Amino acid sequence: MDEILQIKDLTKSYRDFKLDRVSFSIPKGSIMGLIGENGAGKSTTINAILGLIKKDKGTVRFWGKELDSSKQIKENIGVVFDGINFYETLTPEKVGKICAAAYKQWDSSTYQKFLERFSLSKGKEIKTLSKGMKMKLSIAAALSHRPKLLILDEATSGLDPVMRADILEIFAEFVREGGHSILMSSHITTDLEKVADYITFIHRGKVLFCKRKSELCRDYGMIRCESDLFEKFDRADILAYRREGNQWNILVGDKEMAKNKYKNVVVDTITIEDMLLMYVKGDKPNEEPYIKGFV
Amino acid sequence: MKSLILKDLYNIGHNAKSMLLILLVFAVGLIMSSGVESYIISAGVLCSMMIVTTFTFDDNCKWSKYALIMPVCKKDIVKAKFIVLVIFCTVGVCVGTIFGVSGGLVMRKLVMSMESIVTMLFMAFVGLIVSVIFGSMSIPLVYKFGAEKGRMLLLVSFVVPLAICFIVYEILMLFGVEITDQLVFAILCASPLIALIWVYIMYRISCSIFSKQEVIG
Known part of the structure; x- marks a missing residue:
């Protein structure tokens, strides 16, 4: 199976917005950038892919299987949202313990290495960390259960260029490891220009195109x-x-x-x-x- | 599911000192006015309320959204909340019993004897049942109305079980059933089963509410 994620005719209607037959797929070993203006439907697409909202129509398959068919699929997916989802009084050490209890594939030594690499102190409360450091902690948690697919929803938004460059480097490293892929939603298109292999453009809930970045630049x-x-x-x-x-x-x-x-x-x-x-x-x-x- | 329980215990751990202080203040007030028995039950009920606080913490950091990307399902999330509630209630009555007995002895409201020890342990058991019943009512309320409104509706979780008890009492009276010591003892013996059935109903209602919700924040 060369495609890690296949989305076909994904549809979700709200009173004032419709995600309309969104289709694209992510090949193994690639970074897919999801672009579009605010409110275009990027986050709705990601929420529907992850089963956080109920889709009206369409199919979402990870490695050929539906997400709710097996907990193992979730072991292989790392997700980073636009903010940290752990309460502010927790510390990186406690976050590690919570994640270790959740994931069978959790690798404490990998998490430890990420904490050291990001200069994250184990005992420091989340509320004392800067936005960039919180994001790094989220990334450390997402990568330490050895996922094969990383889904990022505006993960680099609100970060300074230096922090963004650091984080993009980590994503590039992740994809270099065989068979890993990333779906990255961002309205910071320069980030995607640096790292993405494919671009899917969503506008007013519809996919305008899904193309290789090199083709876009060429054509x-x-x-x-x-x-x-x-x-x-x-x-x-x-x-x-x-x-x-x-x-x-x-x-x-x-x-x-x-x-x-x-x-x-x-x-x-x-x-x-x-x-x-x-x-x-x-x-x-x-x-x-x-x-x-x-x- | 262990991770979900661990997360709530870590989160609430930060508030543990405040809760201990509240229990101490209550000990001074309640033991003097209402006795050690009332205090032990109140301590359990007070700690059961912390379950609503865990929902507030979850809302603040959009935890539910994150939890669902972990290898857990919505039912696991609900189940974990009920387990955490039982932990809070158990800790509440244990601390309440220790503070209550100590306070009772200091304030001379209690005389150390085998009989009073058995009574206090029995009250701890009653406190656990009562606090679990009250607390488990608050969980579906929070799922339905959110943590903030749920906090305001906490009163409902106290009124509903009491109203049910009152209605049952009235029905018994209507049919001329006399409330004897034997009947009270039988009800108390059956209370763990009643609590289990009550918690199961509340769990199913919570699952039903949560399964229909879209978790985007």
Whole structure:
């Protein structure tokens, strides 16, 4: 089984929001970045994947099995949410004891090594730790039961760049160990640009695309032009556009095609953040947007 | 499930000193006014209330969400809460008995004899049953209304069992059943079974409420 996690047609409806037929899968040994604006449905997707909310439709399979079919599956999943989930008067030592009692696979020596590496004092109460240190403690707890899949929901949000770099390095190390994968939701797209192998973009509860990051960087591009040139553009070539003063920013899904078809334009390489902004803030040529690679 | 129990004991451990102080203050007030027996039962009931505090701690750090990603199910989480409740009640009546007997001797409300020792042990047993019955009512209330509202509704968990007792008493009276010492003794002998059935009903209600809830915070 090459896919650690398979999500198919995951649907969940609320009164004012719908997670609509979300589908993607995470291959073994890769990092999947889940991007989208606040309220796009990233956390709802993760909550539904983990069975914290009841899905209306769809299937979620870890190593080919449903999550509630076996407790062993949970042994193999490490999760880090956006804050620490242990009460503030606990210490890293007590957190270790609680986790050791929960997981059969718990490795006290690995936990100990993480505490030392993160300079976390065993007897210090959680309330005295900084946000970054709390996050490191969460990561230490999540990695010490030897999971094969790590699920991170905005785990790097609110951390300074140095702390984020440290944490990203740990994730990269985790994936280098054979067969491990990560599903990482974040609105800090620069983090995902550094480490992700695949990007799934969720917008208003729907998956806009799920692609290899290298393909995105290779295929997608941004054209900046003035109104007269913008009018000449074939709408089918445009994924999204945005006007900034006299300048039009156009997102295209096939950089090479755009270069060949529109000789006088410069097609710039695009960052994931630019892409996110264009999809979220920009206009679409049609109401139902034509999107290359639509899943 | 051991991890869930351990977590609650560690969390509440921080409040242990405050609880001991409260029990001491109560000892001074209650032993003088109502006697050692009332104090022992009150100590058990006071400690049973700490179960609601554990829910407040859980809410503060979104523990339930985290617990469910561990290899446990919702039923395990509920079961652990009832086990923790029994631990709190046991500790409560044990500490209550020690403080009560000591206080009773100091305040000359108790004379050391075999009979009084047996009475105090019997009261500790009654205290355990009463506090478990009261405390187990608060668990489904907290699952239904949350820790904050549940705390306010604690009164309900005292009123409902008392109301049931009162209704049973009235029915017995209606049918002309006389409350004799023998009947009281029989009820007391059956009380562990009554408590077990009560706790099981409360457990099932809690499981039913919690299973329908979505744990996102």
